[in-house]
Amino acid sequence: MENYSECYHCSLNHPTFSNGVVKPETYDIQPQGKCLRHTTECQNLADMTYDIRSGFDHHDQYSSWFLWPMFSFQVYPGNILNTYHWRALDADHVIVWRGWYSAGGRENEVVRKLAVQDRETTVEEDIHLVESVQRGLNSRGYRPGPLVIDPNCGVNSEHPIMHLQRWMRDAIEMA
Numbered sequence: 001m002e003n004y005s006e007c008y009h010c011s012l013n014h015p016t017f018s019n020g021v022v023k024p025e026t027y028d029i030q031p032q033g034k035c036l037r038h039t040t041e042c043q044n045l046a047d048m049t050y051d052i053r054s055g056f057d058h059h060d061q062y063s064s065w066f067l068w069p070m071f072s073f074q075v076y077p078g079n080i081l082n083t084y085h086w087r088a089l090d091a092d093h094v095i096v097w098r099g100w101y102s103a104g105g106r107e108n109e110v111v112r113k114l115a116v117q118d119r120e121t122t123v124e125e126d127i128h129l130v131e132s133v134q135r136g137l138n139s140r141g142y143r144p145g146p147l148v149i150d151p152n153c154g155v156n157s158e159h160p161i162m163h164l165q166r167w168m169r170d171a172i173e174m175a
């Protein structure tokens with residue numbers, strides 16, 4: 001969830017997402033209650049890797065809402081809706097289900113191809129990253145470090161991690 005909730009790793013780790021979908025310098029993440037709202041402008045819509053007219057309408061921006069504790073929906077340009085549903089099995093294991101939606105629930109080849117592209121690029125890149133981070137967390141040398149907080153909530157700011165960790169502490173204290 002921390003990985004999903006910040007985008008400072010996007011430019012280095014997600015070339016397809018950063019060059020073909022979003023414009024990282026406009027990426028903005030804002031807390032709203034126990035939700036993290038992501039919005040950004042997109043790169044040149046003519047260079048998108050899919051036809052943006054294949055979604056629910058022609059809305060040309062990217063947005064996402066992460067809903068504490070383990071769900072998000074993400075809207076690709078063209079209002080192509082997809083969801084992440086995380087389920088923690090224990091401290092070291094998680095299952096992630098993705099859902100992809102099409103107008104009228106009809107088979108849509110563009111959406112199916114985009115789902116495969118997303119799995120093979122952004123999701124695959126994140127799996128390598130988060131598994132590496134998890135190994136690091138288990139090392140004897142690990143110590144939590146400071147978070148980088150940009151008051152303007154720019155793409156390199158880790159303020160969403162601060163909110164996630166606060167919400168987690170609150171949940172543990174209430175348990």
Ligand SMILES: [Fe+2]
Pocket residue numbers: 003004009010013014122126
């Ligand atoms: Fe990522």
